[in-house]
Amino acid sequence: MSEFKVHHRDGEGVSVIDLKGYLDAHTAPDLENAFQKLINEKKFNIVVNCRDLSYISSAGLGVFMAYIEDVRKNQGDIKLTNMSPKVYNVFDLLGFPILYEIYKDELEAVGKFGPRK
Amino acid sequence: MHNKRPAQKQSSSYDLLPLFEFSNVVNSSLDLKFILDTVLLTVMGKMLVSKGMVLLTREKHGYEIVNAKGVDAGLVGQTITLTQVLRKATVTDRLSSANKPWVTFFKANGQKLIVPILAQGRVVGLLTLGERLGGKKYAEPDKQLIHSLVNLSGSAVEKALMIDQLKEVNRDLDRKLQELNTLFDLGKEFNVVLQPEKVIRLLTFSLLGQIGVNRYAICLGEGKNMQVVASRLEQELASCDVLLSLQELTRAESVEELARKKKFADVAALLRQSGIRVAVPMLVQREVKGMILLGDRMRGGSYERSDLEFLSSLANLAIISIENARLFRETLEKQRMEDELAIAREIQQGLLPRSLPSIPGFEVAAINVPSKQVGGDYYDVLAISPTEYVFAIGDVSGKGTGAALLMANVQASLRAFAPMGLSMSEATSRINNLTSQNTGQGKFITFFWGTLDLKSGMMRYVNAGHNPPYLFRADGTLEKLDVGGIILGLMATMTPYEETSVSMQKGDVLVMYTDGVSEAMNSKEEDFTEERLEEILRTSLSLPAGEIIANVRTALELYTRDTPQSDDITMLVVKAL
Structure with missing residues (x-):
C-alpha cells in the first residue's frame, strides 16, 4: 500500500492541502489533524488538491463531512480539485458532487474564493 | 396496412429518404434522451405540431412522462395509468371509457393523438401529439406515417432502455462494492485499533462518508447504562433513557417505520424531535450494546432498505471491535494487577x-x-x-x-x-x-x-x-x-x-x-x-x-x-x- 501524505501550504488567503496515496480508515486521522489545525488557526478557505490521491474510502469522505459545517459556518469552504476519475467515481457514487464544489484545477478553485479581504 | 389503397398511394408523396436517414440516426444511438428527442421532434416537424410528449412504460399500464415539448415542463416525471393496450395511433377522444380521467388530462394539455412505441410487439412507450397547425385533422395516412416513424425507433428505444438499466445496475453494483469496501476498510483497521474512542471516531467518519449524513449520535452501553459517546444533533439528546424502549430492536429501522408500531410510537416522536431519521442497534449476540442514530442525508433522499442493511452490518462490526477493545483493556488492567500482586508476594515472602x-x-x-x-x-x-x-x-x-x-x-x-x-x-x-x-x-x-x-x-x-x-x-x-x-x-x-x-x-x-x-x-x-x-x-x-x-x-x-x-x-x- 502506498504511503499516505498530507502536505499543507498557504497562499493568497487560501490554504491548500495536498493529498497523496491512500485515504482510508487507517489514514483518515491524518487528514482530520490537518483540518483541525487549519480550523484552530482560523483558516477557513481550504482547497484540497487530490492530484496524487490514488484511493479514497468512505471513512476518508467522512472526514470532509465532519469539517465542512464548521468551515462553512465561518464563511469558508472546502473545495476539491484535480481528482482522478477513480477517486471522482467514489465521490459521485456517494452523492458528494451535490455537497462540495469540485474543480479540475487548483487555481480555478483558489480563484473561487474571491479577492483577499 | 395494404387494405387501404388510397392511403398507400398518398404516402408516396412523403419523401422516403429522410425516413431512411431518420432510422439510421436513431438506431445508431444508445442515448435514450437523444433518441426520444429526435423521434418527437421529427414527428412534430413532419406533422406541424407544436405540442408533444413521450411516455415510457414503467410498469403494467403505468407510463411515465419523460419528454414534453410545448407543454408544461412540470409534467415530466408524472406517471399516468392507461388500462387500454394500444396497438395503433389513436385519437385521445376515442380511448375507452375506463380511461376517462386521462382523456381529460390529455385534453387539458392539448394532446390529440396517442401513438404506441412498439418493439417486437411490446409497447415500450407512448408518443402523444397536439393539434396540427391550421386545424388539419390526423388523416389515416398521417397516422400510418407517424406509426411507421415511431416504430422505426422502437428497437432503438428498447436498446437504450436496456443500456440505461444496465448502467443503473452497474451503479448499484458499484455502490454495493463501495459498501463492502467500507466494511473491509473498517474491519481491517478495527483489528489493529484497540482504543474504543478511536473505533468510534472511525465509525463516525465512515457513517458520514458512506451515508452522507451530518447529524448523528452514537450511544454505547446496555439497558439503563447507555451513554452518548459521540454526537452532533440540532437538539442534543438529554439522556439515553429514550432509547430504553429500543432494546428490543433487532435491526436498523427508520423512525417513520418505528412510529407505525405502537410500542415504539413514543420514542419515535422523541427521536423525530431531535431530527433523527434512523435508529441502528449495535448487537452482540442479539443483545443491544449500543445504538447509532442518524439524521437527514445531506444530499437528500431517504434511507432505502439496502442502506439500513449496510448500517446494521457496520454497527455490528463496530460494536464487536469496541467490545474487543474493552476486553483488551480489561485484560491489560488485570495483567497489571497480577504483576503488582507478584511484586507484593515477593516483598511479603522476603520478609x-x-x-x-x-x-x-x-x-x-x-x-x-x-x-x-x-x-x-x-x-x-x-x-x-x-x-x-x-x-x-x-x-x-x-x-x-x-x-x-x-x-x-x-x-x-x-x-x-x-x-x-x-x-x-x-x-x-x-x-x-x-x-x-x-x-x-x-x-x-x-x-x-x-x-x-x-x-x-x-x-x-x-x-x-x-x-x-x-x-x-x-x-x-x-x-x-x-x-x-x-x-x-x-x-x-x-x-x-x-x-x-x-x-x-x-x-x-x-x-x-x-x-x-x-x-x-x-x-x-x-x-x-x-x-x-x-x-x-x-x-x-x-x-x-x-x-x-x-x-x-x-x-x-x-x-x-x-x-x-x-x-x-x-x-x-x-x-x-
Whole structure:
C-alpha cells in the first residue's frame, strides 16, 4: 500500500492541502489533524488538491463531512480539485458532487474564493 | 396496412429518404434522451405540431412522462395509468371509457393523438401529439406515417432502455462494492485499533462518508447504562433513557417505520424531535450494546432498505471491535494487577524468616500460605540475646503491595526496637508511633509479640489487637494471651500498652495464628471457627510442633475443600520440651 501524505501550504488567503496515496480508515486521522489545525488557526478557505490521491474510502469522505459545517459556518469552504476519475467515481457514487464544489484545477478553485479581504 | 389503397398511394408523396436517414440516426444511438428527442421532434416537424410528449412504460399500464415539448415542463416525471393496450395511433377522444380521467388530462394539455412505441410487439412507450397547425385533422395516412416513424425507433428505444438499466445496475453494483469496501476498510483497521474512542471516531467518519449524513449520535452501553459517546444533533439528546424502549430492536429501522408500531410510537416522536431519521442497534449476540442514530442525508433522499442493511452490518462490526477493545483493556488492567500482586508476594515472602533459629529446650514451627490476592500476614522469630528469643505474628489490613509495604515497616521497626532493651510496652508504643505515621487512612495492623527468657522460663508479651494466641498447658488448661492494647497504625500511642508475662513449662504449647486460619471458609461461606481450631489443636498437643501445624492444615483442607483461599494462613507454634 502506498504511503499516505498530507502536505499543507498557504497562499493568497487560501490554504491548500495536498493529498497523496491512500485515504482510508487507517489514514483518515491524518487528514482530520490537518483540518483541525487549519480550523484552530482560523483558516477557513481550504482547497484540497487530490492530484496524487490514488484511493479514497468512505471513512476518508467522512472526514470532509465532519469539517465542512464548521468551515462553512465561518464563511469558508472546502473545495476539491484535480481528482482522478477513480477517486471522482467514489465521490459521485456517494452523492458528494451535490455537497462540495469540485474543480479540475487548483487555481480555478483558489480563484473561487474571491479577492483577499 | 395494404387494405387501404388510397392511403398507400398518398404516402408516396412523403419523401422516403429522410425516413431512411431518420432510422439510421436513431438506431445508431444508445442515448435514450437523444433518441426520444429526435423521434418527437421529427414527428412534430413532419406533422406541424407544436405540442408533444413521450411516455415510457414503467410498469403494467403505468407510463411515465419523460419528454414534453410545448407543454408544461412540470409534467415530466408524472406517471399516468392507461388500462387500454394500444396497438395503433389513436385519437385521445376515442380511448375507452375506463380511461376517462386521462382523456381529460390529455385534453387539458392539448394532446390529440396517442401513438404506441412498439418493439417486437411490446409497447415500450407512448408518443402523444397536439393539434396540427391550421386545424388539419390526423388523416389515416398521417397516422400510418407517424406509426411507421415511431416504430422505426422502437428497437432503438428498447436498446437504450436496456443500456440505461444496465448502467443503473452497474451503479448499484458499484455502490454495493463501495459498501463492502467500507466494511473491509473498517474491519481491517478495527483489528489493529484497540482504543474504543478511536473505533468510534472511525465509525463516525465512515457513517458520514458512506451515508452522507451530518447529524448523528452514537450511544454505547446496555439497558439503563447507555451513554452518548459521540454526537452532533440540532437538539442534543438529554439522556439515553429514550432509547430504553429500543432494546428490543433487532435491526436498523427508520423512525417513520418505528412510529407505525405502537410500542415504539413514543420514542419515535422523541427521536423525530431531535431530527433523527434512523435508529441502528449495535448487537452482540442479539443483545443491544449500543445504538447509532442518524439524521437527514445531506444530499437528500431517504434511507432505502439496502442502506439500513449496510448500517446494521457496520454497527455490528463496530460494536464487536469496541467490545474487543474493552476486553483488551480489561485484560491489560488485570495483567497489571497480577504483576503488582507478584511484586507484593515477593516483598511479603522476603520478609518472612527463611529459617527458624533452634532454641534449646523448645521446638518451633511455622507456616505461611499466602492467598492468591496476597494478604499482609507476617511472623518472625528473632534471637535478641543468647538466652532471649522474640516471637511475633501480625496481620496487616488490606491486600496487595500496600499491605506488603506496611508489613515491611512493622518488621523493620520490630527488628530495630526489640534488641534495644526497652520494655515491651515502650517498644510497642514506638512501633505503633512509627507505623501510624506511615499508614494511610483506615490501614492498621493486628500484632502480637512475646519475648521468651530461657533463664527464667518466662515469656513477656504484648497483644495489640491480634487474635489471642493459645497457651495450652501440659495439664490440659488453656490460656488465651490477650493482654496489651489497641491495634497498631491507627493513631499515635495515647494509652501505654500493657505487658504481662506467662511461664512456659515442659509440655506447654503456644499457638499463634492469624484470622486466615479461624475464618477459612467452606463452600457455604461458613467460617472454620476458633472452636474447631481449639478442638483440632487439643487432639494434636502430644505431637511435635511441626506435626501440630500439619494437622491443622489437613483439617483446614478437609473443611474448605475446593473453596478458594481468600486470606493468608499463618501459624507459629512453640512447644516447650
